[in-house]
Amino acid sequence: MNTILLSVLVLGVLGAVFGCVLAVASRVFHVEVDPREAAVREALAGANCGGCGYPGCDGYAKAVAAGEAPCNKCVAGGAATAAKVAEIMGVSAGETERQVAFVPCSGCTDVAEARFNYTGPEDCRAAMLFGGKSNKLCTFACIGLGNCVKACQFDAMHIVNGIAQSDRTKCVGCGACVDACPKSIVQLIPESQKIMVGCRNQDKGAQVMKICKVGCIGCMKCQRECPSDAIHVENFVAKIDPSKCVQCGHCTEVCPRHIIHTLKP
């Protein structure tokens, strides 16, 4: 009985002593950390997507608190987060236009001719190992095996009918899909840009006609009709300059191939 009491007592006293020492030590050895760092970290989206260019949200919060990074780099959080971070840091946020992913290819399985019947691993890189760098006759086309879908943390990329499509409501513009696409098809565009050319094929018109029912043939009709000089055909494919485009949608009507789309939403 005595031994039990003594054991409990000794361990209790030891524990209490260590507890007191640690409590005192935490006061004595207290290190000031910038409270803004924790506050900034709290305000961020917390997706650790790396879209800001720093290693995770912690790295970015540290850089912001140290004054090394601007407040509006958190793409996942967008303008609301930028405003919050700016309030914590006591500076103005600066304008942030939300960027969203866009896949300039409309060659779904029923319009783009297949090069071969691919049954290998579900990976765009694997499909590129066979001849022609694509499973479709068009070498510029989206392979549609979903490397971007796997890279997306926000469920914003989906394969629809053999090509990748981004869900603009879910996309945060972190750019993970842009890096994941082995053909460098996916691009980030400003959210306000609603009119885009759904093709990037640089072959001559006659060649495009053979391999894809919808691809841009570079007929220059949109370029001639554009009221704001925003569309230009380069390398046999039309390209829209978002800084000049007034979103009138006239080109979508005149295009004989109906390859210029109005993006939703």
Next chain:
Amino acid sequence: MLTQIIAISLGAILTNNFIFSQFLGCCPFLGCSSKVDTATGMGLAVVFVMGLASAICWVIYTYVLVPLGLTFLNTLAFILVIAALVQFVEMFLKKSVPSLYSALGIYLPLITTNCAVLGVVLLNVQNHYNFLESVVYGVTGGLGFMLAIVLFASVRERIAFADYPESFEGFPICLVSAGLLALAFMGFSGMKIV
């Protein structure tokens, strides 16, 4: 006295290496050995904590547990001491030696659960070491751990570029090479300073 100290050091570093012949601390040995840099950090932290823990646990054992006849409590008491000690050291380093703190980084708190640290203090008791011998055994045991983990990290860095069967990818090849390293260390067994 000096021969005794040298014997303890050689034993702790080579013949009775904590990892290769006593199989203590295998978890950080496998977990923190993918790069030589991190392995060195972990090794340094272990040396540091093992030395300190040996000293403090010897004091607690000799002046608290033995007089009260509570030596059977040693495992429990030592765990308490080690956990508190690591916390204390972490706070102390953060304030006083920030450079060392950032160098040891995450490894310091990880050591709380390293069985090699508990092993060394229990072996001190088992071997009836005095204070100096305990501290020497702690520090050299830590050095042995560091030697093992740095060696193994260097091996792993080379393995990464080696041509081995694909099915051995990852942990299997690590365990095989760890086994070979342990075999090599068996060459030291039997060495004795008389």
